[in-house]
Amino acid sequence: MSQMITEINTEKVKMFSEKIAKIKTELAKDVVGQAAIIDGVITAIVAGGNVLLEGVPGVGKTRLVRSLGRVLSLPFSRIQFTPDLMPSDVTGANIVEKDENGRLQTKFRRGPIFANLVLADEINRATPKTQSAMLEVMQEHKVTVGNDTYKLDEPFFVLATENPIEQDGTYPLPEAQMDRFMFKLIVDYPTNDELVGIVKMTQKTMEETAEAVVTGEDILEMRALASQVPICDEVLYYAVNIVSGTHPASETSTPSAKKYLKYGASPRAAQGLVTCAKVRALMDGRYNVSYEDIEALAYPILRHRIKINYTAINDKLTVDHVIGLIVKETKKG
Amino acid sequence: MSGNFLKFKRRLCVIRTIRAGIVGSSVGLLAAGVWLILTKLAVIDFEPISSLFIGLGLALVAGGVLFLFGGRSDKSLAEELDGEFGLKARVQTMIAYQGEEGELVALQREDAEEKLSAVSVKSYKFKGLPIYITVLAACAAVLVAGFIVPDMRDFVPPEEIEVFELSDMQRAGLNELIRYVESSKMEEEFRTSIADELRDLLSRLENINTVPDMRAALAKSMAVICDITYTSSTATETLDALWDSNNVYLKHLAVTLDASSWSVPDWGDFAERLTEYSMVLMGDTSEDENALVGKASLKRALDSMKISLDILQLDTEDELCAAIDKLFNGNPGGLSLILATIDYHDDTTAREALNQSLTLNSQSLYDAVSLNRINAATGEYTMTRLASLFLVPVPEFERPEFVRTGERPDGGYGSNDKEEGGGNHNGGVGTGATYGSDDIVLDPITGKPIKYAELLDKYNAIMNERLDGDSYTEEQKEAIRKYFDLLYKGVEKKEGN
Numbered sequence: 001m002s003q004m005i006t007e008i009n010t011e012k013v014k015m016f017s018e019k020i021a022k023i024k025t026e027l028a029k030d031v032v033g034q035a036a037i038i039d040g041v042i043t044a045i046v047a048g049g050n051v052l053l054e055g056v057p058g059v060g061k062t063r064l065v066r067s068l069g070r071v072l073s074l075p076f077s078r079i080q081f082t083p084d085l086m087p088s089d090v091t092g093a094n095i096v097e098k099d100e101n102g103r104l105q106t107k108f109r110r111g112p113i114f115a116n117l118v119l120a121d122e123i124n125r126a127t128p129k130t131q132s133a134m135l136e137v138m139q140e141h142k143v144t145v146g147n148d149t150y151k152l153d154e155p156f157f158v159l160a161t162e163n164p165i166e167q168d169g170t171y172p173l174p175e176a177q178m179d180r181f182m183f184k185l186i187v188d189y190p191t192n193d194e195l196v197g198i199v200k201m202t203q204k205t206m207e208e209t210a211e212a213v214v215t216g217e218d219i220l221e222m223r224a225l226a227s228q229v230p231i232c233d234e235v236l237y238y239a240v241n242i243v244s245g246t247h248p249a250s251e252t253s254t255p256s257a258k259k260y261l262k263y264g265a266s267p268r269a270a271q272g273l274v275t276c277a278k279v280r281a282l283m284d285g286r287y288n289v290s291y292e293d294i295e296a297l298a299y300p301i302l303r304h305r306i307k308i309n310y311t312a313i314n315d316k317l318t319v320d321h322v323i324g325l326i327v328k329e330t331k332k333g
Numbered sequence: 334m335s336g337n338f339l340k341f342k343r344r345l346c347v348i349r350t351i352r353a354g355i356v357g358s359s360v361g362l363l364a365a366g367v368w369l370i371l372t373k374l375a376v377i378d379f380e381p382i383s384s385l386f387i388g389l390g391l392a393l394v395a396g397g398v399l400f401l402f403g404g405r406s407d408k409s410l411a412e413e414l415d416g417e418f419g420l421k422a423r424v425q426t427m428i429a430y431q432g433e434e435g436e437l438v439a440l441q442r443e444d445a446e447e448k449l450s451a452v453s454v455k456s457y458k459f460k461g462l463p464i465y466i467t468v469l470a471a472c473a474a475v476l477v478a479g480f481i482v483p484d485m486r487d488f489v490p491p492e493e494i495e496v497f498e499l500s501d502m503q504r505a506g507l508n509e510l511i512r513y514v515e516s517s518k519m520e521e522e523f524r525t526s527i528a529d530e531l532r533d534l535l536s537r538l539e540n541i542n543t544v545p546d547m548r549a550a551l552a553k554s555m556a557v558i559c560d561i562t563y564t565s566s567t568a569t570e571t572l573d574a575l576w577d578s579n580n581v582y583l584k585h586l587a588v589t590l591d592a593s594s595w596s597v598p599d600w601g602d603f604a605e606r607l608t609e610y611s612m613v614l615m616g617d618t619s620e621d622e623n624a625l626v627g628k629a630s631l632k633r634a635l636d637s638m639k640i641s642l643d644i645l646q647l648d649t650e651d652e653l654c655a656a657i658d659k660l661f662n663g664n665p666g667g668l669s670l671i672l673a674t675i676d677y678h679d680d681t682t683a684r685e686a687l688n689q690s691l692t693l694n695s696q697s698l699y700d701a702v703s704l705n706r707i708n709a710a711t712g713e714y715t716m717t718r719l720a721s722l723f724l725v726p727v728p729e730f731e732r733p734e735f736v737r738t739g740e741r742p743d744g745g746y747g748s749n750d751k752e753e754g755g756g757n758h759n760g761g762v763g764t765g766a767t768y769g770s771d772d773i774v775l776d777p778i779t780g781k782p783i784k785y786a787e788l789l790d791k792y793n794a795i796m797n798e799r800l801d802g803d804s805y806t807e808e809q810k811e812a813i814r815k816y817f818d819l820l821y822k823g824v825e826k827k828e829g830n
Binding site for chain 1: 425438439445
C-alpha cells in the first residue's frame with residue numbers, strides 16, 4: 001500500500017516538474033531572459049501569492065503577465081491604474097437596469113477584478129482610495145459591495161506593476177497593501193544579449209505566441225502538493241529568525257536591522273517565506289526545504305515589507321544590501 | 334532509522350572514541366609532565382612517581398567524560414552531514430520526519446537516503462585531527478621535558494656572591510689609619526708591624542672583587558694585628574720594669590714570676606745588695622716559724638706597697654704563695670733573705686725602705702703599664718676602625734689582665750676597676766662598652782687619659798673638618814654625621830642611667 005502511495009506521489013511530483021518546465025518553455029516564447037523573474041512569478045503563483053513587479057518601462061512586465069495568463073489558461077484582466085480610477089472601476093458596481101418585465105432592478109456589474117489573473121498596471125498611480133479597494137481582494141479573494149460579498153474564482157492572483165522612475169502624480173502603496181504582495185520582483189533592464197533576442201523576436205511579431213499548458217486546477221493541485229513538502233525545524237526556525245530579525249526594536253533583531261531599518265516585516269512574510277520555499281524546493285527537484293531556499297527567497301519576500309532608515313541611505317545601502325546583512329547575521333540551526 | 338545514516342553514526346562513534354582517547358592522553362601526558370616538573374623542581378612536595386598516577390587518572394577522567402558527554406545527537410549529525418556534503422537539509426529533514434507519514438515525506442526520505450548513499454562513509458573525516466595530534470605531541474613533549482629536567486630537590490643554590498670594590502672612602506680611611514698608627518705612641522716595633530700589615534691589606538683589597546674574599550683578607554689582617562697587639566701588651570715590660578727597679582725584693586718577684594725564661598745578667602750585683610739588706614734587716618727567727626710568718630709577712634708587705642696583684646700578673650693570693658714556695662724550694666737563701674728583711678714585728682725601717690724603693694720605681698712601673706695600655710689601645714682602635722670601615726664584626730681578642738684594669742687620673746694604682754663597673758677605660762672601643770661623658774679613656778693618639786666627652790668632641794671636630802672637603806659623597810657625610818649623633822646620644826643615655 002505504501003508502495004502504491006509512494007508511486008502516486010512520485011507521479012505527482014513528476015507532473016509538477018513537467019508542468020513547471022512547460023510553463024517556463026511557453027513563457028520563453030514571449031519573454032526573452034528574465035529567468036529569475038519568471039521563476040519568481042511562477043513560485044508566487046503556485047504558492048498562491050500576489051506579485052509586485054517593479055521596473056522601468058519597456059522591460060516586459062505587462063507582456064509577461066499577459067503571456068502568463070495565456071499559459072495558465074486563466075481568465076485574465078488588465079486594469080490600468082490612473083489617478084482618476086475609482087474603486088468601483090476595479091471591483092464593479094451596482095447598476096440599475098430593467099429586467100425582462102421592464103421593471104427596474106439593481107444588478108451588480110462585475111468589475112475587471114473578477115478574473116483569475118489580474119494585471120494591475122502602474123498600481124501606484126491610483127489614489128489611495130482605489131488602492132484600498134484592492135486590499136480585500138488581494139488578501140481574501142472576495143469583493144464586498146454594499147451588503148453583498150462576491151467570492152472570486154480560484155486560483156486568483158494579482159500581478160501589479162510600478163514604475164520606480166516616475167514620482168510625480170504617484171501614490172506610494174500603503175504598507176498594508178504592500179504586505180499583501182507575496183513577492184516584489186525587480187525587473188532589471190535586459191542585458192545586451194537579451195536585448196538582441198528581444199529585438200529579433202519582436203521584429204518577427206509583436207504578438208504573444210505562448211500557449212496554454214496548464215489550467216487553474218493544475219495550479220491548485222500543484223499548490224496542494226507543494227504545501228506537503230516537509231521542512232525540518234532548523235530550517236523553519238531559520239526562516240522565522242530572519243523575519244523576526246528585521247524588527248529593530250525586537251530583542252531578536254540582528255545588528256544590521258538595529259542599525260539600518262526603521263521597521264520590519266509582518267508575520268505574513270514568515271508565512272510567505274516558508275510557503276514559497278516549499279514550492280522552490282519542489283521546483284528544484286527536492287522534497288524538502290533547505291537553508292538555500294530560505295536565503296534565496298528572503299529578498300523578494302522582504303524587500304517591500306521593510307523600510308531602511310537614513311543611516312542606510314547615508315551609507316549608500318539598498319534594501320537588498322540590508323537583507324543580505326540580516327541573512328548573514330542570522331544563525332542556522 | 335536510515336541504514337546509510339546509521340553507517341555515519343557508527344563512524345561518528347569511532348571518531349568520538351578516537352577523539353576521547355587523544356584528548357584523554359593529551360590531558361594525561363600534560364598533567365603527568367607538569368606534575369613531574371613541579372616535583373623535580375621541588376615546587377610541590379611529592380615523589381616524581383606520583384606523576385604517573387596523576388597522569389593516568391586525569392587521562393581516564395578526561396577521556397571518559399569526553400566520550401560520555403561528547404556525543405552528538407542525530408539532529409546535530411544530520412546538520413553536519415548536510416552542511417559538509419551539500420545535501421541541502423535532506424538528512425536533517427529525514428531525521429526530523431522519521432516515523433511520520435505524508436505524501437512527500439516518504440519521497441523525501443528516499444531522496445535523502447539516495448543522496449546519502451552516494452557519499453562515502455570514509456569521506457566523513459575526523460575534523461581537526463592534525464590539530465589533535467599536534468596537541469598530543471606537545472603534551473608528550475611536556476612529559477619528556479619532565480624527564481629531562483634535573484632533580485633539584487636536594488639542590489642547594491650557591492650563595493649569591495656580592496661584588497666588592499674598594500671605595501674611595503675606604504681607601505682614604507685605611508690610609509688615614511696607617512698614618513694614625515705610625516704617628517701613635519705605640520712602641521716602634523709593633524707600630525711598624527701594624528702599619529706594614531695595614532699597607533699589605535690595602536694592596537690586597539685593591540685586587541679583591543668579592544665580599545667573601547674581602548672579609549677573608551680582613552679577618553687575616555685582623556688576626557695578625559690582634560697577635561701584635563697581644564704581644565705588645567704582655568707583662569714583659571712590667572717584669573723588666575720590676576727588674577730594672579734595683580729593688581731586690583721586686584727583683585725576686587720578677588724572677589719568681591718568670592724564672593724559667595728570664596736571663597739575669599745582673600744577678601751578681603743583686604746578690605751583693607741582698608747581702609747588704611740582710612745585714613740591716615736580719616732578725617733572729619727560726620727557719621720553720623719564719624717560713625709561715627714569712628708568707629704572711631710578704632703578703633702584707635706587698636699589700637702595703639700598694640702593688641696590685643693584677644699588675645703583677647697574679648690573680649690570686651694562692652698564686653703568690655705558690656711563687657714564694659717555688660722560691661723557697663729553689664733558693665732557700667734568697668727566701669731567707671726576703672724573710673729576713675720582713676719583720677712581722679713591724680720593722681718600720683724595712684718597710685719604709687721598701688716603700689721608698691717602690692715609690693721611686695712606680696713611675697717606671699707606671700710607664701711600662703701605660704705603654705702596654707697604649708699598645709693595646711692602638712691595636713684595639715686599629716681593629717675597630719677596620720671593622721667600621723668594612724662593616725665586619727670586631728673580633729674577640731685576648732687582652733692581658735692588667736690592661737683591663739682602670740687607672741685613676743692621679744696616677745695611682747687603683748683596685749680592680751671592673752668591680753666599680755667603669756667599663757673599658759683604655760681608650761679603645763671594646764665590645765659592649767658604653768661611656769658617660771666623665772668616664773676616663775685613653776686618647777689613642779696621645780696616649781694620655783682624657784674624659785670621653787672631650788675625646789668625642791675632639792673627634793667630632795676632626796670629623797667636621799674632614800667632611801668639609803669633597804672626599805666624601807653627601808650620602809657618606811650624612812651617614813658619618815648620623816654615627817656621631819648616635820655616639821652623643823649614647824653618652825647622654827649613659828649619663829641618664
